[in-house]
Amino acid sequence: MDIASSSANPFAALGLAREAPEQQKQELGQEDFLRLMLAQLQNQDPLKPQSNGEFLGQMAQFGIVDGVQELNSGFADLGGRLAGEQTLSAAALLGRDVLVDAxxxxxxxxxxxxxxxxxxxxxxxxxxxxxxxxxVRQLSFDGSAGGEITFAWDGRDSEGEMLPAADYSLVARAERPGGSEQLATWLAAPVRAVSRDGNNVRLELDGLPPTPLSDIRRIS
Structure with missing residues (x-):
């Protein structure tokens, strides 16, 4: 048999090929920590043995680290489950109008x-x-009663001409004798879809940017 042509490594055909070394781990696990602690006990100075307090302190530190890792894993799992439940709950909003801060x-x-x-x-x-x-248009409302003021823009300019569908910004101000104050604007739109980005649930709204579920102020 032609050894050179039977394998890229000629030593493999003779059973002399060396196995590729395993990739070294980059992190220490529980077994690694216990081995290090055992080696420390075996090689300590007999005249200056490690005190019980130091030994218990190391065990406590390891227990804390291990507990924190398990706690983080539990929180991540809980967050994923809550996001899944929120996604299912948000699916009930499909086709309904919501008022959001956009x-x-x-x-x-x-x-x-x-x-x-x-x-x-x-x-x-x-x-x-x-x-x-x-x-392109200015709407005016009486604010003497305070509280919530609803508005609707029909898509027309100040001359009554229909404007093309495009990106617009709505700026609201409260005008008082001492000056004006800019107000937060809440917009209403139907829910078209529900999406999930990691543990964040977002609503896809008609005409508005994707909005977090937590930004809903009212459901119609």
Whole structure:
């Protein structure tokens, strides 16, 4: 038999090939720690043996490290289970309208939402701004009663012309005698899909960026 052609390693055909060394571990496990401790006890100075306190201290340290590792693993498993349950719960929202904090960003041709006044104002102004920074529509509401004020934009500009579906920003302000205050804008949109990124559950909303489940303020 042609040894050279039967194998890339000529020693393999003679049974003399050396096995590839196993990849060295990069971390010490429980067995490694116990072996090191046993070696330490066997090689200690007989005239200066390790005290019981030091030995128990090392055992306690190992127990703490091992416990922390198990605790972290348990938390990771719990987080995955909770995220799975949240995903199933969020699936019940498909097709329903939710009110979320979307920072006033909207992509479409009309939107409804609300703002919250912590105290009365003379007027609440909501500006619809296009991608170039131009205000294409301004809505005005009486804010004298305070509380929640709902609004709806029909997708038209100040001249009544229908605007194309695009990215818009909604900026809300409360106007008072001493000046104006910018308000957080909550937008309403139907839930189209539910997605999961690791342990985070997100809602895919019509016209809005993906929104965390925890950002829902109201379900319609």
């Amino acid at each position: 920072e006033g960003r909207y992509s479409g041709d009309g939107i409804a939402g609300s703002v919250q006044l912590d105290r009365p104002a003379e007027r609440v102004a909501i500006e619809v701004v296009d991608g170039s920074g131009r205000t």
